[in-house]
Amino acid sequence: MKVGLAIFAAACSLLTGCVTQPAKKDMSAFHAAAPRSILVVPTINRSLDVDAPSYVLAALPIPIAEKGYYVFPVNTTKYVLEQEGFYEGEQIHQQPTESLAKLFGSDAVLYVAIKQWDAQFAFITTTVTVDFEYRLVSKDGTEIWKEEKKMQYQPQNNSGGGLIGMVISAAVARAAPNYMPLTQQANQQVFVLGPNPLPNGPYRPIDPAK
Amino acid sequence: MEAMRINLEAHIGAMEKSNQKVAPGLYAELGTLYLQTGSSDLAISYYTKERSAWPESRTLMTALIQNIERRQQAAKESKS
Numbered sequence: 353m354k355v356g357l358a359i360f361a362a363a364c365s366l367l368t369g370c371v372t373q374p375a376k377k378d379m380s381a382f383h384a385a386a387p388r389s390i391l392v393v394p395t396i397n398r399s400l401d402v403d404a405p406s407y408v409l410a411a412l413p414i415p416i417a418e419k420g421y422y423v424f425p426v427n428t429t430k431y432v433l434e435q436e437g438f439y440e441g442e443q444i445h446q447q448p449t450e451s452l453a454k455l456f457g458s459d460a461v462l463y464v465a466i467k468q469w470d471a472q473f474a475f476i477t478t479t480v481t482v483d484f485e486y487r488l489v490s491k492d493g494t495e496i497w498k499e500e501k502k503m504q505y506q507p508q509n510n511s512g513g514g515l516i517g518m519v520i521s522a523a524v525a526r527a528a529p530n531y532m533p534l535t536q537q538a539n540q541q542v543f544v545l546g547p548n549p550l551p552n553g554p555y556r557p558i559d560p561a562k
Numbered sequence: 563m564e565a566m567r568i569n570l571e572a573h574i575g576a577m578e579k580s581n582q583k584v585a586p587g588l589y590a591e592l593g594t595l596y597l598q599t600g601s602s603d604l605a606i607s608y609y610t611k612e613r614s615a616w617p618e619s620r621t622l623m624t625a626l627i628q629n630i631e632r633r634q635q636a637a638k639e640s641k642s
Contacts, residue, residue: 388618
């Protein structure tokens, strides 16, 4: 029995061995603010891909709504901000959170910055990388939650055909890398599965299936 | 944009048919798509739906509706 336990413990440490457990973050500011609604403003783009912000913005509402928050409609938000003369993420992120929250009537504002969004081609493999920074600020200007997530993948070479096949599939991945699944995974990790997930919102118990 | 509107409309229709709550923001997004194509009455009706489904949207939806009504009023006055 003891031996069994020891083996089990060893197996566990093997599995988790190289993952350093990050310290549990202090969520008291979050619980004090207890937001019901989250305004997702257009993202800051530090990558070279001009389309990245639209993709990222489109992928954000679903996981946040699934956590039980009212998510302001992102396209409508973008439209309203444009009417107010704000077109660029950088410009919007510089506005005081208090005034953005007041304009939309939201409890908190989510700022996302795209740090990396690219596909690097190295002879026979392509590595697709996305890296995002998330910052949730309550309507009084206090930062209540923060995360960062970097995700990478290398498309599998399942085209066969030896070296030439591999080169072709790597080239295809670079020409048309599929960022969306990676972006969705990053969001899932950050909001739901990760060590510091977003606490459940007010609608979560009512609608657990979604 | 047309394709997006049709998709969104079909999704909302299916949700309403099966008596499920429509996800936050969808009525409003549809309203905005209509607003951008000049159908302001439809925009108002979807913004109103969003507001009654999700009370958190009240401030924004009311502001959007009042904005459209003001513009409609101005258009009427300039005609007469």
